[in-house]
Amino acid sequence: MKKQEITLAVSGLNNTDNPGPGVPFIRGLKESEEFDVRVIGLVYENLEPGIYMEDLCSRIFQVPYPSSGSDDLIERIEDIHRQENIDVLVPNFDAELYSFMKNEERLLKQGIHTFLPTFQQFQEREKHRLPEFGKKYGIKVPASLNLGSLGQITELEDKFDYPVMVKGQFYDAYLATNKEQVKQAFMNISAKWGFPVIAQEFVSGTEVNVVALGDGQGNTVAAVPMRKQYTTDKGKAWGGITLADEKMMHLTRSLIKQTHWRGGMELELIKTQTGEYYLIEINPRIPAWVYLAVGAGQNIPEALVKLALGMEVKPMHTYKIGKMFVRYSYDMIVDLEKFAAISMNKEI
Amino acid sequence: MKIIKEIKISDNGFVFNSNTGDSFSLNSTGLELIQLISQEKEIEEIKEVFTTRFDLDELTFEKDFYEFCSLLKLHGIIARESTSEFN
Known part of the structure; x- marks a missing residue:
């Protein structure tokens, strides 16, 4: 059977000790018996290991962080699409999903297919909404409290025994065994990920x-x-x-x-x-x-x-x-030219 | 006493619980014991095998056997509800 040729754009090439799903996703697609895949790697940083892995991506493009605005990101994708004719786009970071969900129709009109959760699905499973989610769908979830200020720690202590998990809405989680550790985690997380900080019963x-x-x-x-x-x-x-x-x-x-x-x-x-x-x-x-x-x-x-x-x-x-x-770590030896190209031209 | 169906026992003594992902290593005596239990042999039959083969009195065998079974129960290798005889 002749394989269908497609061009796939994928983010999450950061195969570090906190890896994104991009590289394993591509690896799975390359083993497909139905698709002959040409991969466009989308990266945020110029040292994402996927940039330098041989035979992984045909092209690499640096894209702006979603925090700089959805429009900047989507316009960059459209610019890449004009060069590479993307068939399917697979975003692999939680933080970029909102921009792609919001622009799903806009991308599809240009021939870029995605397969993403709906806004409602995305929002109702957010960490600070987990208790309502558990109740609605009949699933046990740990009790939690959304913290907007340090003053709420007393409320937390009334509600839970230590230890508690203190989590950011997108990322980061700390196990806290006393008030001081909750404060420290609250400060670290709120500075990086904003509010609310979620205190969750430890199960x-x-x-x-x-x-x-x-x-x-x-x-x-x-x-x-x-x-x-x-x-x-x-x-x-x-x-x-x-x-x-x-x-x-x-x-x-x-x-x-x-x-x-x-x-x-x-x-x-x-x-x-x-x-x-x-x-x-x-x-x-x-x-x-x-x-x-x-x-x-x-x-x-x-x-x-x-x-x-x-x-x-x-x-x-x-x-x-x-x-x-x-998993294992592996040192690739790469030439400076590749690093220079992605750093200066934002594409390889 | 029944070994749960998710337990896989290798000939080299490696025991894997596919329900929990836990794995255990048994020595040759433990392997033989668990194999006899998995064949649903009664304790009297197992006792016969061990007391004949080793210099072992019945009381010592029973003590070691029930201790072994308690460990199997603790690690979810035998069904919890089926083990009331050595609770």
Whole structure:
């Protein structure tokens, strides 16, 4: 069968110790039996490792941070599209999703397909709205309190026992065991990520995760559960293993059915000693460990691209249990010219 | 007493719980014990095997056997509800 040629634009090429999903996403697509993919890498920083990896991207373009305004980012994408004729765009950072969701129609009119959650789906799973989300969809979530000022710590102490998790609305989480640590975490997080800072009840147990893909009609196209076996000091998975956990699968399917989730997602759950599951976070995009799902038999990147292009995708029900991923670091030797080109010309 | 279906036991003593992702290493004695338990042998049959093969009295075997089973229960390798006999 002749493969369909497509041009794919992907962000998240930061394969650092806090990796983005771009490189594993591309790797999955390159293994597709249906697509012959030409990859356009979208980067924010000139040292994102994906820029320098051989045979990964045909072109690299630096794009402006979403914080500098949606219009700047979208205009840059349109400029790249005029040169490269993008078929599918897959944004991989939470912070850029808003800009792309807002401009989904505008991009589609020009032939750039995306497959993103709706605004409602994106907003109702935000960390500071998690208690309402849990109540609405019948899922256990840790109790939480949205902090807008240090004065609310007394309220926090009335509500929870220590330790508590203190989290930023987009990123960062600290375990705090006393008032001083809550204050410190509050200051660090609010300075970086703004308000509210979320104080969450600490649920003791094992962290387990699911990577999943919803078709927007309530169907789960793919889902693979995983347990982290080794984490970095930021809590990022550096090794993991697929699980046979029907409860996690049921929870995922139920959530996607109820929300009609559209696009990739990662569920972060805590499994307690008594076998209860608490949802602690939903990431509205594919996680950096997505290649484990590909290795276990579910090519989620390929399925997502097919959905973006309006192609039929049959739900994948099986995966290999006990498949592991082990990450590693690797020093690439690169020439200065490449670094100079991305730094000066903003493209390679 | 039943080993839960998610448990995979390798011939080299590596035990993997595919439900939790936990893994354990058994020595040759532990491996033989868990294999006999997984074949749903009764304690009397297992005791016979071990007391015949090793210089071991029945009381010592039972003490070690139930201790081993408690560990299996603790780690969710045997179903919790099926183990009331050594609670």
